[in-house]
Amino acid sequence: MIGWHQLRKDRMAILSIWLLALVALAGLFAPMLAPHDPTNTNILQKYAGISLTYPLGTDHLGRCVLSRLLYGIRTTMLAAMLTMCITMLIGSALGLIAGFFRGKVDGVLMRLCDVMLSFPAEVMILAVVGILGPGLFNIILANVLAKWAWYTRMIRSSVLQYANEPSVQFAKVTGGKPFYILRRHLFPRISGEIAVFATLDAGWVILNISALSFLGLGVSAPTPEWGMMLNEAKNVMVTHPAHMLAPGLAILFVVMALSFLGDSLQHAANPAMHHTRKKGVRPFAFNRRKKSVRT
Template sequence: MTFWSRLMADKIAVLCMAVILLFIVAGIFAPMIAPHDPLKMNVLQKYSGISQTYPLGTDQLGRCVLSRLLFGIRTTIFYAMITTFITIAIGTLLGVMAGFFRGKVDEFIMRICDIMLSFPAEVMILAIVGVLGPGLLNVVIANIIAKWAWYTRMIRSVVIQYTDKNYIRFAKVSGCKTSHIMRKHVLPGVSGEVAVFSTLDTGWVILNISALSFLGLGIQAPTPEWGMMLNEAKNVMITHPTQMLAPGFAILIIVASFNFLGDSLQSALNPKIFQKKGRKLNVFTRNKKLISE
């Protein structure tokens, strides 16, 4: 079975991809889907319940919760994906250089990574945002600075495994250019691991962006963002607890989807893990049939 056939055979992976794609499409077409302007206030309609006019009710300023939730996809998920992409690009570039060239290049890059990894990521993010000030751009910069070293070290270890393969050694001996070897052999081999890392880490970045907005260090009002919506809902958590449900469940669903998809990608890339999962599923199915009989 090929990678795609193994991935498509995993029902959880298909479901997670469908959920992520649904969120992305909803975010892209938010201006057309949203029933109201997410910034439009109507104090007379504050804390309205679910209705045909307001499918998820309104908040403390009478703004449509569904509209803010849809536009919040752009600031929460899209910026998390951009952050992950930039971090992955930096980590892949430096990781491939360190793992392929070794020697002084590897030593120099790894010592910088050691310095960066000596600080806890969450503490570093809070420190950077505290210095630069609150704002979405500063949150993105802080996440990139905090995570690039981790990606560099992980990708370096994967590259070292591939550079010891016989076909890459043969390519070096046969006189192939370094750029050709890296482009045709090393990067394709590393791409699967990079996909797993990026998928798993996107959920972590979403949580970080939402958490910083919740603390008042990320997105600033009145811009719609899920963490900011939770920040505003916490003030009325006792009197109007339903205000936290929409953004809370949205964060839960999208983060869980990225995490489960990352696990499924890892299984699809490793046929041995996929076969073990298949055997466990078959045993479970047979036991279920025996019990029903």
């Protein structure tokens, strides 16, 4: 379980939460914050500089960069959230079933996971998107297919740690139904680990979505998306290098915030590890002390 009191004391975690919240709010209220329509083109304003009318300038079609950046939050963050929710739902359900029932059910699910994990995730994502074609739905489907097996195996290993606890065994002996035991005893125990897995991997999903759009396999134009903005800016990287800064820094800060938050959640879920790292305990200090006493 996550120690929320300890998490509140972590300044990096609080800063990451505030940053992610501000980004989410900016995307939610993009129609009110964006100064222009993100798909409206004006060739006469092509590559316009920074001004009050265009706070971040315009791109090669005269579209407002700031407006596209704000609306791009919706596309990138929404795709990442949907991907993580679907992946964690499938992984949690199959992991709980495999770890609780074991036997043939566990064997079949683990062999299926072995097959899926034998393919590199990036290769599978490119293959699925290459076969189905570009599009937001296909990106989400490709990422889910590439990651559900890993989550299933990780959550199964977490369930095995708690399956033999007295409370779980008592619930079985007293005739508790499997669904009740999974919902009331096992799922609350692994919910903290699920949150850690989802937060740490959300940055990886954002990078994948942006990379596919950058390669032309993701969201199709004129939909504003950070990876697509980088793809369009790379053609003028020499003459107008500033056009890559806005989407590039947006991806960098969001992924960093998710990584720091996931690390803080991991420390909060395992206070012993955090205490050891904070105090700098050396694993061989006891042996050296014992040896010095002998001498």
